[in-house]
Amino acid sequence: MTRLVIAIDGPAASGKGTLARRLATHFNLPHLDTGLLYRATASALLDEGRPLDDVEAAVVAARGLSLTDFDDQRLRAREMGEAASVVAALPEVRAELIDLQRRFARNGEGAVLDGRDIGTVICPDASVKIFVTASAEKRAQRRALELARRGERADYQSILADVKKRDERDSARSVAPLKPAGDATTLDTSELDIEGAFRAALAIVEKARQ
Ligand code: CDP
Numbered sequence: 001m002t003r004l005v006i007a008i009d010g011p012a013a014s015g016k017g018t019l020a021r022r023l024a025t026h027f028n029l030p031h032l033d034t035g036l037l038y039r040a041t042a043s044a045l046l047d048e049g050r051p052l053d054d055v056e057a058a059v060v061a062a063r064g065l066s067l068t069d070f071d072d073q074r075l076r077a078r079e080m081g082e083a084a085s086v087v088a089a090l091p092e093v094r095a096e097l098i099d100l101q102r103r104f105a106r107n108g109e110g111a112v113l114d115g116r117d118i119g120t121v122i123c124p125d126a127s128v129k130i131f132v133t134a135s136a137e138k139r140a141q142r143r144a145l146e147l148a149r150r151g152e153r154a155d156y157q158s159i160l161a162d163v164k165k166r167d168e169r170d171s172a173r174s175v176a177p178l179k180p181a182g183d184a185t186t187l188d189t190s191e192l193d194i195e196g197a198f199r200a201a202l203a204i205v206e207k208a209r210q
Pocket residue numbers: 011012013014017034035036038039081084085086088089114115116117118166170
């Protein structure tokens with residue numbers, strides 16, 4: 001069978017992570033949540049008490065990452081998403097992380113990667129590219145629920161402000177800005193539940209493989 005590389009991009013809390021995990025399980029492929037790489041880089045800087053725009057330290061932190069030692073719980077905390085989007089705007093950090101991601105995508109039968117620049121920069125030749133979106137309000141609602149479930153503070157208005165600020169920072173940066181690849185299919189999940197979004201994504205993948 002031909003290799004299957006699925007590239008999933010989209011803004012904060014669009015549901016791309018959940019979709020990517022479901023697709024990976026369905027096709028029995030490894031999944032890489034590339035946001036964790038930027039979160040782990042930011043986390044290393046914060047642990048060392050360094051500012052998030054310390055380029056040299058950020059590059060060293062990015063270089064030292066290993067895909068197997070992520071402390072998910074800590075990295076997924078709300079402030080870490082914010083911090084990640086600051087280090088993710090540094091071109092040197094992005095350059096440092098390219099090889100690791102491409103090696104993951106090249107392995108075995110294929111892979112599912114989710115992030116902001118998978119279809120545009122990391123895997124321009126992916127078999128399928130899906131750009132997942134949802135309105136800022138829906139995304140803020142989902143993130144508030146997710147945080148509340150984990151016992152984190154979850155005030156809807158401030159989360160909505162966060163989501164919008166992150167959209168702006170991720171879209172406006174000069175290197176690898178958040179935007180759909182020319183050959184990506186956009187999937188708007190505003191009115192879809194998890195199952196509905198998965199079905200729609202599956203249809204996109206099946207169509208691309210025909
Ligand atoms: O789930 P959520 O979108 O909140 O977070 P994430 O996917 O873990 O991404 C956190 C931040 O990392 C984003 O706001 C981006 O600035 C950055 N990121 C990126 O620049 N490129 C990627 N491929 C993945 C994440």
